[in-house]
Amino acid sequence: MKKFILIVFVLISTLSYSQRKDWNLGIFAIPSDQYRVKIDGELQKPGYSFLIKPGYHEIQVWSPNYQVYDTAFTYMTGKVIVKIDLQPSAQLKAVRKAQYEKGRLHGHAFIGATSAIVLGIAAAINYNEIGARNLEYVRSNQAVRLNIEGFSKDDRNEDERRLQNSRIAQYAMYGLIAGSLTYCTWKLIKARQVEVPELGDDKSFVLDGVGLSPNRMGGMNASLRLKF
Known part of the structure; x- marks a missing residue:
């Protein structure tokens, strides 16, 4: 069942750490490594800044061995920042x-x-x-x-x-x-x-391919394309 949250729209003129110049949705999740975002069922590129159109949107945020955070909201205008604390899996x-x-x-x-x-x-x-x-x-x-x-x-x-x-x-x-x-x-x-169970591979975290992505220094980093 999707959780509907009230998101406060925050107008921000600049964001020094944004990944793209044209963005209106920032999603920051804990743990901050390897989390992925789906918007309206479409897996987004790795990152934390996204561009969405006005209207109703469904968002999913997930990280390996953490529960999927599932929410929805209606976007109107301005820049929105969402902070999420992902819950560990069982x-x-x-x-x-x-x-x-x-x-x-x-x-x-x-x-x-x-x-x-x-x-x-x-x-x-x-x-x-x-x-x-x-x-x-x-x-x-x-x-x-x-x-x-x-x-x-x-x-x-x-x-x-x-x-x-x-x-x-x-x-x-x-x-x-x-x-x-x-x-x-x-x-x-x-x-x-006391037996510590092995943390098996999270099957929802699937390697979709390998590629290159630009870094902040102007070079290229190897990146994994993942899907869930």
């Missing part, structure tokens, strides 16, 4: 959705791997502290048993408490490292299970 939406999900899972896996590395460094530092605190506890315990002056049971108990806390922290970090690696592996497996 196939392109599926590809983008799968790519997003795959990227999201890879991002989570990266966070898990980074956490495991940080925790591994912290565990290595804490492991050395355990050795130092164990040595402190052994010395204070021996000093208390030998009644060496300057060492008390409270000092020995404090050294023992610090040693036990370091050991508990070490085991906790080992557990967190294992959890982070498991999380990372799980996310990578999930990411591998």
